[in-house]
Amino acid sequence: MDARAIIAAIRDGQRPGAEALRWFAMGLADGTVTDAQAGAFAMAVLLKGLGEEGRVALTTGMRDSGKVLAWDMPGPVVDKHSTGGIGDCVSLLLAPALAACGAYVPMISGRGLGHTGGTLDKLEAIPGFRTGLSEGQLRAQLRKLGCAIVSASAEIAPADRRLYAIRDVSATVESIDLITASILSKKLAAGLEALVLDVKCGSGAFMKTLAEAEALALSLVATAKGAGCKTSALITDMTQPLARAAGNALEVAEVMQTLTGRAVNSALFDVTAVLGGEALALAGLAATPDEGTARVEAVLRSGAAAEGFGRMVAAQGGPRDFLERWADLLPAATVIRDVPSPFAGFVRAIDGQALGLAVVGLGGGRQREGDRVNPSVGLSDLAGIGQEIAPGEALCRVHAATEAQADQAMAEVQAAYALGAEPVAEPPLILQRIT
Incomplete structure (x- = not known):
């Protein structure tokens, strides 16, 4: 050769x-x-x-360029991958929910990329939480608890690590073929029997249009199936943040409110349930995706998923009483301010990428590899599309480390919101299903 x-x-x-x-x-x-x-x-x-x-x-x-895991579990090994968005903290709900339904979920996740947040960064906002488990620790935890959310070891898909760095400096990141190989080489190295893909579409996603999202979803599903993994994809809305918060500890707080039923975010709940339903149907744990969705909804409502999340946190070094005391244990920012709307009207559009970059500017993401992330900063109580806003009413709340950073983020948030005189409908959450 x-x-x-x-x-x-x-x-x-x-x-x-x-x-x-x-x-x-x-x-x-x-x-x-x-x-x-x-x-x-x-x-x-x-x-x-x-x-x-x-x-x-x-x-x-x-x-196959590195370690490929193989499992001998009493149930199917499944996972979910999201292409990334703002306020996308689905993984934190979905992993314990799938485990409560009888699946085994070795979720190998990533850190924040560009304007989007990373699952590992969110979890590391929990004091003591460790994402770097050895293979032996991962295997033991998966057998005992049914789920683990971890970082990839250096042995997983080393060819992708090399090619990814090359793509970043050679203006070739946008290739659908290379995006597909990058995502799936890491996921399939986890030894999955079934994979559900969440391809985000809209201003807060990497794929801004439905045509772009559909092209990527079709490529991912066909390639994963060709590699022998049962796979389907949902194209989901990212014209606005999925959660009402963007920022690591703030998103964990919203996850905990939804898991415990204290204040359920219906959009976050619904997307988690539908993705979980797809995964359960692919894995043979539900006859249809709708039946699987109902099962996931049941474990979210009953508290079984919350209990699983608490056990996972404890197993990976976090507080053993996190489920009961999360509001006291998560870090909080020193400067918290409401962002007043300069105009009255209905929210008709949100620049999700701008919101994500505002969080990065606050220190909640990375400007360059190796930057330290401040887990406490971000945006909360974000107004959504279709919401009516009075002049001076808060578009959201900024959580910052300094007054200067708060000032900058407030200006960026105001610029990210477009208001109009006429009401607009809230966009649908699920745009398309690809099998």
């Missing part, structure tokens, strides 16, 4: 065979492929594409 020949073939519109793409993936992991060749490969794929068979081959090759 020769890297130059593979790159030239893709450049000229040809489709290299599966073995060639798997060889290239191994070369990314072991250094046989140089940085220059990896960059040329990424650009060729962006411009000419790989086709469905090529996506499957690259994905499985990247999956």
Whole structure:
């Protein structure tokens, strides 16, 4: 095999065979492929594409470039992946809910990326919570509790880690083929039997239009199935934040309010239940997605999912009484201010990306790799699309570390909201289902 020949073939519109793409993936992991060749490969794929068979081959090759977990559990091993959005804290509810329904959920998650928050950053807002479990610890916790939310070890899909860094500096991040291989190589390395995908669409997502979201969802589902994993996808709304909070500790607080029934966020509850229903149906734990949705709703309402979350927190180093004392244990910001609306009217649009970047500016995300995240900062009580706002009424509440940061975030929030004189309907949560 020769890297130059593979790159030239893709450049000229040809489709290299599966073995060639798997060889290239191994070369990314072991250094046989140089940085220059990896960059040329990424650009060729962006411009000419790989086709469905090529996506499957690259994905499985990247999956097999490192450790691939295998399980012997008394129930199906399942997971969910979201393409990222603002206030998207579904994973924290869904993992314990699926476990309460008889599934086993080894959820390998990521950190904040760009304007979107990361599941690991949210969980690390809980004092003591550890996301870096060894494989032995993960296996023991999964067998005992049914779920764990952890970071990927260096042994998981090393080819993706190398190619991801190359894509970031070579203007090739947008390739559907490479996005697909990146997402799925890590997820499938977890040894899943079933996977449900949440592809976000709207101003707060990476995919801004339905056409873009549909193209990615179709690619992900076809590739995962081609790799042997039962998979379906939901395209869900991200024209506004899913939760009414954006920021790590603030989102955990909203999760706890919903899990405990103290103040249920209906949008967060509903998306969690529908995604869970898909996962249970794929895994054979429900006859239909609707039946699965009803089962997830039941464990959320009964408190079984909340109890599972509390056990997971304790097992991963967090407080053993977190379920009872979360409001006292989560970190709080020193500067808290309401953001007054400069106009009256109905909220007709929200720039979700701008809200996410406001949280990053507060210190709740990373400007660059290695930045330290402040878990206490962010936005809460966010007004939603269709809500009527009086002049001076709060669009949201800013939680900041300094007065200057609060001032900056307030201006950014005001600019992110568009108000109009006429009422507008709240957008639907579920836009499309792809199987």
